[in-house]
Amino acid sequence: MTRTGLRPVSRQTRAYFAPVDRVNGATAIFDPSKDYGFQVDSPPGPWIDLGWIENFQRTSATQIEPLTGGLAGAISVQARHGLGARIDFEFRDWGKLQMALAGGAEHMNVLATDASGSRAGSGGIPVTAVPLLAGSTGAELVVGAGAINGFQTGDLVACDVDYAQQVGFVGSGIAAAYVKNPGDVRQDANYVRRVTFNVGRVAQKTATSLLLAQALPGGTPAAAASVQKVIAFVDREGGAFLQQWSGLFVMEEESGGRICLFYPSLSPCTTKPAWERESLVEIQKPISLVALRASFTALPTVDGNDGAVVLCYRSYFPASNSPVY
Numbered sequence: 009m010t011r012t013g014l015r016p017v018s019r020q021t022r023a024y025f026a027p028v029d030r031v032n033g034a035t036a037i038f039d040p041s042k043d044y045g046f047q048v049d050s051p052p053g054p055w056i057d058l059g060w061i062e063n064f065q066r067t068s069a070t071q072i073e074p075l076t077g078g079l080a081g082a083i084s085v086q087a088r089h090g091l092g093a094r095i096d097f098e099f100r101d102w103g104k105l106q107m108a109l110a111g112g113a114e115h116m117n118v119l120a121t122d123a124s125g126s127r128a129g130s131g132g133i134p135v136t137a138v139p140l141l142a143g144s145t146g147a148e149l150v151v152g153a154g155a156i157n158g159f160q161t162g163d164l165v166a167c168d169v170d171y172a173q174q175v176g177f178v179g180s181g182i183a184a185a186y187v188k189n190p191g192d193v194r195q196d197a198n199y200v201r202r203v204t205f206n207v208g209r210v211a212q213k214t215a216t217s218l219l220l221a222q223a224l225p226g227g228t229p230a231a232a233a234s235v236q237k238v239i240a241f242v243d244r245e246g247g248a249f250l251q252q253w254s255g256l257f258v259m260e261e262e263s264g265g266r267i268c269l270f271y272p273s274l275s276p277c278t279t280k281p282a283w284e285r286e287s288l289v290e291i292q293k294p295i296s297l298v299a300l301r302a303s304f305t306a307l308p309t310v311d312g313n314d315g316a317v318v319l320c321y322r323s324y325f326p327a328s329n330s331p332v333y
Contacts, residue, residue, distance in 0.1 A: 013330025016264035021064045023097070024256040025105065026054040027205075027225075028273055030183035031176075035309060036254035038270040040323040046268070048260055055256060056225055058109075059101035062289075062299065064257065066269070066320075067094050091308060093319040094277060095255070098287060099300040104207055104241050105225075110285070110300040111243030112251055112276030114185045114203050117166045120237040130242045134198050137234035140167065141216075146223040149208075149235055153216050161210055164238035165218065167229050168204035170197040179204050180233070181226020186249050201236050245285075250275055255304070265330065270321040273307035 026036030036054050043052070051057050069092030074083040099106040108115035119134035126132045138158065141150040149167055151159070159165065168180050173190040177183040184203040193199040206229065208220035218235070255274045259267040283303075288296040306319035326332070 011331055013264055013327035016259065016267055016324075016327075017262045018259035018267070019262050020060045020062070020260070021097070022048055022258045022260060023058045023061045023099070024051050024055040024258070025058055025109065026056065026254045026256070027182040028252045028254055030186075030252060035272040036256075037272070038254075038256050038268065038321070038323075040268070040321075040325070043268075044325055046258065048258055054225075056105060058099065058103070058106055061097045061257075062100055064097040065095065067096070069093060070319075091317065091319060093271075093306040094304060095257075095271070095274070095306070096301075096303045099302060100289075100297065102298075102300060104205065106300055106302075107241055107243050108205075108251055109253065109276070109304075110302040111245075113244060113247035114249045115205075115251075116202055116242040116244070117204065117207060117238045118240040118242055119166065119198060119202060120239050130244065131202070131239070134236055137170070137198065137201065137236045140229055140231075140233045140235060142231075144217075144229055144233075146226075146228050147220050149218040149220065149229070150216055151218060151235060156213060156216055156218075159210055159213065159218055159235075159237065161213055163210045165208060165210060165220075165235050166201040166204050166238050167206045167208070167224060167233050167235045168200045168226075169230050169233050171195075171199040179226070180206060180230055181224075182206075183252075188248075198236065201234070207238060252307070261327070263327070265327045266325045268323040268325070270323065271304075271306050271319070272309040272321075274304040275307055277303050277305040 028035050071090040072086050072088050075085045077084040116130040118131040121132045121134050138151050138155045141152050144150045175187050177186050178200050182205040184205055187193055206224040206226040208222055208224055210218045211221040212219040252275050255271040257269040287299045287301055289299055290296050308317045308319055311318050
């Protein structure tokens with residue numbers, strides 16, 4: 009006998025990610041007391057919708073160790089140790105953030121270059137950036153009447169500040185890379201725009217502004233920011249930087265309740281000594297969908313309610329009028 013509403017049925021799992029403050033360590037928070045009405049098609053900030061995922065697998069490596077005592081050597085108490093958890097799945101949608109998370113390292117924007125510029129695997133010396141003007145927002149980039157003709161509807165653009173020879177995390181609003189020495193990036197003023205997550209597509213133009221199809225994930229650009237056209241995205245096998253993001257996975261209900269899996273802090277990991285970065289999902293020979301494989305280890309955070317060290321929160325929102333047990 010099946011009791012109505014107690015068996016959650018889900019068609020797919022949907023992934024949302026939000027940036028971690030790499031300087032202060034603050035993560036995004038999914039609060040089930042406030043986010044019970046989470047809109048999967050229009051998630052609240054700072055969550056970014058990365059689409060439906062496949063082959064989602066959660067693995068716990070946490071151990072519970074029995075302690076024995078007495079003449080009989082019976083188990084007298086148990087203790088949890090070796091806290092560990094990981095997740096593996098495939099992105100079916102390709103985009104800048106999907107590539108960055110699957111690759112795990114710095115993710116490069118290939119900036120438009122002059123035809124006579126030198127060549128490089130992640131893009132050569134780019135065309136000079138266009139400074140933003142006053143009145144710009146995360147969805148409207150004001151470049152002025154003199155520069156607007158350098159951009160076309162449909163263009164991808166990167167918007168961020170010049171690299172100013174600083175060390176540490178770079179990228180406005182979202183840490184996109186870590187610079188140990190300015191010489192490592194050739195003191196390149198364009199470096200921040202090479203790695204920034206503040207990338208958007210031009211949906212419309214006015215006489216002076218670029219109107220973006222999606223708002224920049226890092227928010228309103230800094231007053232000193234500039235804009236450059238982006239031709240493509242590049243990730244690399246290598247690099248020292250490791251991405252770190254908060255993850256939320258929603259098993260949207262077809263019937264029964266909704267399950268939400270919240271990981272405050274995820275960092276990329278490998279699945280085995282050698283593994284495939286992409287997989288082919290056959291549609292009909294010879295046509296296949298190319299999927300991005302992603303694997304993460306969960307980093308610990310402290311729950312402020314009781315001081316517990318945790319890796320993941322699993323929330324269940326019961327179906328209306330269903331039994332509690």
